[in-house]
Amino acid sequence: MGGDSKNNKMTIHNISICRCGNALSGGEKFTDEVVSRWAKKYPSVNYFGWSQSSVEPGVCGIRTVNILKDNPSLGDRFKILVRYFIIIFKSLKFVKKFDTEKNIIVSHFDAWPNMLFAFLLKLANPTAYWIAVTHNLVFPNPFLRQHIYIKKFRIPNFFEVYQWLNQKLFFLMQKKADLLACGNATNREELLKKNANLHVIRYGREYFGEPETSMENKLYDICFLGRFHTQKGTDEIPDILRRLKKSHDQKLSVIFIAPKESPKKGDYLGWLEKEIAEIGYDFKFLGPKYGVEKYNFLKKSKILLFPSFFESFGLVYLDAISVGTPVVEYDLPCYDTHRAGVLKASFRDNEAFAQNLKRLLIDQELYKIKSLEGYNYSKTFDWDITANGFESYFEDYCDR
Known part of the structure; x- marks a missing residue:
């Protein structure tokens, strides 16, 4: 200048x-x-x-x-x-x-x-x-x-x-x-x-602390971060988790960092609980979180569930990989810059989406690779x- x-x-x-x-x-x-x-x-x-x-x-x-x-x-x-x-x-x-x-x-x-x-x-x-x-x-x-x-x-x-x-x-x-x-x-x-x-x-990126790349130190298996809205793909969550349960019959913990109300369904918490009641996972709805508190929950989660259909960039992807948490998302043109720390499934192929979640949950070597490559990529932002x-x-x- x-x-x-x-x-x-x-x-x-x-x-x-x-x-x-x-x-x-x-x-x-x-x-x-x-x-x-x-x-x-x-x-x-x-x-x-x-x-x-x-x-x-x-x-x-x-x-x-x-x-x-x-x-x-x-x-x-x-x-x-x-x-x-x-x-x-x-x-x-x-x-x-x-x-x-x-x-x-x-x-x-x-x-x-x-x-x-x-x-x-x-x-x-x-x-x-x-x-x-x-x-x-x-x-x-x-x-x-x-x-x-x-x-x-x-x-x-x-x-x-x-x-x-x-x-x-x-x-x-x-x-x-x-x-x-x-x-x-x-x-x-x-x-x-x-x-x-x-x-x-x-x-x-906002987070500049150390990442957590070890699965053993994670408290939660899956985390969703965002708003409950059709555009965010939240209507796909019950189908994805049912498919995951069918192929990976384990007791999992799933946290939702999001407002409980939805423009589409109003009481989304009630709707989602009804849809997935038979799965038997441990669900926690934490409400919106910001700053250090948000990153602490992300850092303690093994995977970010990101089924969104339509984003300009998707900063939650960057939030997750910057703390060492890999992401599973749909393979869409708008996510062209999501190049590391992520597994992608074809759009609305929820079986492939669930299998990607399973791969990260059971394959510690793959998990370590995705966690580290995502964190290193986050440093370029x-x-x-x-x-x-x-x-x-x-x-x-x-x-x-």
Whole structure:
């Protein structure tokens, strides 16, 4: 990068106004990690719906603007939609000419209020450099198929249509963006048609402790980490575990690190208990876990069960291999970067999925290989590299 004088002439405006609270999705984790790193080099303004500052105390030149006065309870999806309208209305007073010479706008999510705010800032400041970030794959038309991998007709629900239309609006508004940044190269060719300037994000790992690669030191056989949702493949879990029980008749312990409620089934815990009651495994539903507590449970688990259908990257894969826990997942294009510490089964081939679980449970040599190769691979994912990957764009812009 250029000298300090050049950096001080440039301000980064981070837009994340749909964020209310501090529970982290993969996209929110990206925001926190890169913003805190950029803040050490450049003056920065962070616009959040509501959030505690992600920047270390004492870093100069940082201003965080919370559109809302406090952290609202999220409620159901319709309440969130109403809140979006409130947030975008309240954010309009911040749409104005910037008072610094060079300005970079980074819209961190593709939700429409986030994009609309960034779009209006770009219109008010046409010489600013706008980076439009999406952490989603391109959604298929919900009227033609259920989702990208299951090709069958059904009437989509309101939020499937909403999600699809929201992304259509994102791609329309990002035409004004100078750079489109995405979290997965799967849709690269399609995205290049929408913006010739494309950057593929490489995510970073959070855990830097020692891994646990010995099966003997693990307390749990199988761990699921995520949300209970069809997209996450959780409807496949009962079938996978029944097949595992049939070929590997052992008493296993299975933990679920996830909220107990599901948008699809409501009381997912009750539904799952009913579906798998006859299997006889020791199931524990632990609720959501974060930070050190999450990694402690992952580290004590032999295998991560990851049956998700549709992910931009799948940070839980990286969470698992960074502590030495191998992963079993479906072999899908969106997991092309999942190259070590993993066994893959063809999509919805639950017999092969169960056999991969069995292989890791009974073959200690294979387990050791996958555990170590996964841990070593995890070290190639670094948030410093993620943040630095954008700085060539900053430098080119400042040199204009």
